[in-house]
Amino acid sequence: MRHGRVIHPFSGCLERHEHQHRAVMESPALKLSLYGYAYCPYCARVTREIERSGIDVEMVDTLRNPEARDQLYRELGRGTVPVLRIQAGGVERWLPESRDIIQYLRERFKA
Numbered sequence: 194m195r196h197g198r199v200i201h202p203f204s205g206c207l208e209r210h211e212h213q214h215r216a217v218m219e220s221p222a223l224k225l226s227l228y229g230y231a232y233c234p235y236c237a238r239v240t241r242e243i244e245r246s247g248i249d250v251e252m253v254d255t256l257r258n259p260e261a262r263d264q265l266y267r268e269l270g271r272g273t274v275p276v277l278r279i280q281a282g283g284v285e286r287w288l289p290e291s292r293d294i295i296q297y298l299r300e301r302f303k304a
């Protein structure tokens with residue numbers, strides 16, 4: 194089984210795994226950041242998918258980082274998490290809703 198790496202994990206969710214960094218190898222220009230916080234069940238669903246799929250994703254804790262929460266309000270008009278920030282080739286996309294994030298990850302990083 195392959196495990197993804199949770200970079201800068203949410204507090205209370207510290208998990209590190211040895212694994213291959215597929216996303217980095219396949220798409221060096223791609224950066225993924227998951228905005229959320231520990232004890233958010235919808236965030237946990239997404240985090241599990243990240244760990245299953247072998248993708249490197251930076252974790253941005255919106256409870257501990259008010260600037261990150263403000264960023265969500267600026268971009269999406271609300272602070273609801275999880276939100277996946279996708280940066281690729283100078284283009285940025287903000288993807289809310291756990292189901293949509295999981296679907297994106299499964300389609301983008303098919304096993």
Ligand SMILES: N[C@@H](CCC(=O)N[C@@H](CS)C(=O)NCC(=O)O)C(=O)O
Binds near residue numbers: 233
């Ligand atoms: N339908 C959303 C629900 C997300 C949700 O309810 N998130 C909670 C935390 S678990 C939240 O951010 N609540 C605070 C808010 O909406 O400002 C999803 O599946 O992502």
